[in-house]
Amino acid sequence: MNKITRSERIAMILLMLAQKPNKLHTLTEFAEKFGCAKSTLSEDMSALKKVLSQNGLGRIETVPGAAGGVKYLMGSTPAQNIEYIQSVCDLLQNPCRILPGGFLYTVDLFSDPTYIRRLGEIIAAQYYGAEPDMVVTVESKGVPIGLMTAQALGKNLVVARRDSKVTEGSVVTLNYLSTSSKRLQTMSLARRAVREGQKALIVDDFVKGGGTVGAICNMMKEFAVTVVGVCSLVASTQVPQRRIRDFRTLMVLDGIDEDGEKIAIRPADWLANSK
Numbered sequence: 116m117n118k119i120t121r122s123e124r125i126a127m128i129l130l131m132l133a134q135k136p137n138k139l140h141t142l143t144e145f146a147e148k149f150g151c152a153k154s155t156l157s158e159d160m161s162a163l164k165k166v167l168s169q170n171g172l173g174r175i176e177t178v179p180g181a182a183g184g185v186k187y188l189m190g191s192t193p194a195q196n197i198e199y200i201q202s203v204c205d206l207l208q209n210p211c212r213i214l215p216g217g218f219l220y221t222v223d224l225f226s227d228p229t230y231i232r233r234l235g236e237i238i239a240a241q242y243y244g245a246e247p248d249m250v251v252t253v254e255s256k257g258v259p260i261g262l263m264t265a266q267a268l269g270k271n272l273v274v275a276r277r278d279s280k281v282t283e284g285s286v287v288t289l290n291y292l293s294t295s296s297k298r299l300q301t302m303s304l305a306r307r308a309v310r311e312g313q314k315a316l317i318v319d320d321f322v323k324g325g326g327t328v329g330a331i332c333n334m335m336k337e338f339a340v341t342v343v344g345v346c347s348l349v350a351s352t353q354v355p356q357r358r359i360r361d362f363r364t365l366m367v368l369d370g371i372d373e374d375g376e377k378i379a380i381r382p383a384d385w386l387a388n389s390k
């Protein structure tokens with residue numbers, strides 16, 4: 116390629132790393148692309164690490180050894196996470212989002228790449244250390260946040276379906292009681308979608324009683340897959356008993372007052388120690 120300046124090279128390296136988060140790139144790969152020595156690239160990486168760290172823009176991790184290299188991991192400061200999630204809460208507090216029966220309308224925001232990409236990155240940053248092999252969610256409203264989380268982790272998205280599809284081949288089907296609708300629901304997952312011994316991160320858009328995410332956890336047991344974490348965008352506190360306890364949520368819904376047209380939603384407390 117044509118000769119470029121150091122600033123241009125650093126910018127291109129960062130773009131390559133950010134386009135494939137959590138994917139290992141060797142220094143040899145960069146050396147061949149830019150026609151420079153590995154020692155020069157090491158200096159570039161040091162400069163990048165410093166800038167990212169100072170501005171809360173994630174981090175570059177170095178993996179030593181013959182098969183090592185560098186990879187970019189997304190992340191922010193706790194203050195940045197709380198500020199962003201508070202801005203989403205502010206949008207969700209609009210009284211026009213109250214639906215009959217005390218439900219909250221979230222589909223537009225949680226399907227908008229402008230918001231869902233950033234929320235997925237926040238979730239992913241908390242689970243890099245757990246090293247999940249995949250992100251698992253259930254159709255259909257869990258798919259946007261599942262996809263963005265999977266992209267930030269550099270892993271596949273696995274979607275459990277309400278109804279099995281002939282194009283997915285043999286499936287495992289599980290019946291469970293939905294705590295929100297109080298009805299028996301069905302969930303199916305293709306046998307080819309996961310492998311025994313893998314690790315899964317489960318994400319969903321909303322957790323009330325935990326019936327759905329609990330069913331996904333049970334489904335993972337059927338496949339001998341280890342669940343390394345469960346995280347939702349919103350969780351309601353207005354439930355007498357929750358079927359799942361060990362999970363995280365980005366936002367906490369404390370209540371909806373239909374008569375007073377008020378929605379009480381806030382960032383989760385654990386975000387004060389988030390990455």
